[in-house]
Amino acid sequence: MVTVVLEGRGDLTEWREAARSLLLAHTTPQTVDWRCRNESAGDLFEPAVEALEGPIAGAGAAPTFAVPKVFLSLAQAVICHRDPARFQLLYRVLFRLQAERTLLEVLSDADVAQLHAMEKSVRRDCHKMTAFVRFKEIDTERGHARRRFLAWFEPDHHIVARTAPFFQRRFTDMDWIIATPKGTAAWDGGALTVSAEPAENPMLTDATDALWRTYFSNIFNPARLKVKMMMTEMPKKYWKNLPEAALIPGLIAGAEASVVAMAERAASEAPLFHQRLQAAAQAEPEIARPPAGTLEELREEARHCTRCALHCSATQTVFGEGPQDASIMIVGEQPGDQEDLAGRPFVGPAGAVFNAVSQEAGLERQSTYVTNAVKHFKYEPRGKRRIHQKPNIGEVQHCKWWLTRELALIKPKLVVAMGSTALMALTDSRQRLADLRGQMLQLGGGQSLLVTVHPAYLLRIQDEARRHEEMARFRSDMARAADFGRKTPVDISREQRTVRSG
Structure with missing residues (x-):
């Protein structure tokens, strides 16, 4: 039996040096007795043991083993634990790691579980120290600034x-x-x-004790009191050294009465500043409304849209833009992150693709009306990012009310549906977009409908060859739309008769 005597005050180095020597000598954990120096005097009737002070003779100086970094991280915390069994546990795990390289990944192992439990206890104790x-x-000493x-x-x-x-x-x-x-x-x-030498409680008091009590009594909310939760976060063993803790029993006992008093003091009328704000709003000159029957009137009306829940999280309504007499109307799916912030359609990455391809195909955006089937940005927050989510059928149907009014005002010769959401909003059809891609369909009122993909789809294609192929098809669709916009009503009527007869 080998006895190892350590100071045992949170210093990993002394344990590591002893453990290295023992491991190099192939000493099994069962033959090592780890002790703290203040416990090493032992009993008068205890058999004599060998004390290890420094490396074991003949062990060699150069280490011939390695351990995972996660073990060293755990050991730095566990060595601070007060349980004397921590030394034996650490050495036992270290010894096992030489044969079981993935031991620390087995969280159900008794030694690994105990290691993590000790680490958690030390981490919690550190947190309480920083808090309490x-x-x-x-x-201040004379001459000390x-x-x-x-x-x-x-x-x-x-x-x-x-x-x-x-x-x-x-x-x-x-x-x-x-x-x-x-x-x-x-x-x-x-x-x-x-x-590492223990100190004695100086039993000091000063003026900040009263400040702590004042602060604590003012942040204490009796309406949200949960005694068990408070005791978990502020254990009673720390109270004797916290000046504000003397108030806790009284605050708990009077919590119910305090809640009743708070309810009686609740404001029955709006604060004075509210009345001043209302008066200022009424005093502001009324802004002239846009002319009736115009896009400006429809856009102002849509700015206050609450027809579905999407307006709750979106920054603003993203309405269409373009001339009211446009012969071509482009309908996308919904605004994205950048469109939501800017308040304009097709200004993000997909919009850049649309602008570039349209220009190559001879379709001028300035003479085209561009809008979306859904006017508010639907997304899922992930950290600081807002991830696009596809609108559901109910949200599309709610927003169709705005799209129908846009169609009635603009009366375009051709409507281009970009994406399945736009196709469903315009036709109530659930057909696959791939089956209608590139086709010229008929809408009510003598308007034609061209079906194509959304530019965002092109950005998601990973394969370069396929992306070039789909980009060429999209360019062809935009060129066809540009050609249609240049046709006369007679040409369009003749083409529609040909489509119907075919």
Whole structure:
């Protein structure tokens, strides 16, 4: 049996050096007795054991093994745990890793589970230290320009050295000492020093104690009180060193009465500033409404659209744009992220493709009316991004009310449906877009309909050869639309008769 005596105050280096020596000597975990120095005196009747101080003789200096980085990360936390069994656990896992390289991936393993449980306990203790340390100002020494503060904290584990850098970064502009039963950390503006020697509670009080109590009593909300949750986040063992904790029993006991009093004090009338805002709004000159029966009137009306729930999350209504007498009307699916922000259709990546291809095909956007089947951006938030979502049938039907009025005002000779959503909005058809692609169909009122893909579809094609092929087909569709726009009513009528007779 080999006994290893360590200081056991959160220093990974001393354990690592001993563990390396033991491992190089192929010492099994069952033959090692790990102890802390303050526990190593033992019992008078305990058999004598061999104490390891430094490397084992004959073990060699160069290590011949490796461990995963995740083990070292876990070990740095677990070594701070107060349980004396942590040394044996770490060495047992280290020994097993030499034969079981993926051991740490087996979270159901008893040793691995215990390792993670200890790491979590240390991490939680560090968090509580950063939350519950209360600095108190002490007298500044003569000739010392910086203010000096002292705090007392009682951690569960040996975390002083692990947590001290947080306080150095946060309170670098003042001198401070954090004293605990498991060591002390100090910062003087130039150097951070940490000692493992236990300290005694200085029992200090100062004027900030009253400030803490005032702050806590004002942020305490009796209407949202959950005692069990509060006790989880602010365990009772920390209360004796928190000046505000003395208020907690009274605040809990009076919570119900406080809620009743809050309800009685609730405002029965709108605040004065609300009345002033209403008066200012009524005093503003009324803005002239756009002429009746124009696109401007329809656009202003659509700006306040609440026909479906999409308006709740969208930035604004994205209405169509273009001349009211346009002979060609382009109908897309819905605005995207950039269109939603700009308030204009086809200004994003898909719009850039549409503009470039249309120009090559001889279709001028300035003389074309461009709009969407759905006027609000539908998306799913993912972090800081807004991911496009396809409108459902109900949302398309709600927005068809606007599209029908646009068609009635503009009276285009040709309507180009770009994408399946636009096709469904214009025809109520559920046919596959691929079956109608490139075809010239008939709408009511003598208008023709050309079906093609949406430019966004072209951007999603990964295969380069197929993307070139689909881009050429889209260019051909736009060229056909441009040619149709140049035809006379007689030519169009003749072509429609030919389509019907065929």
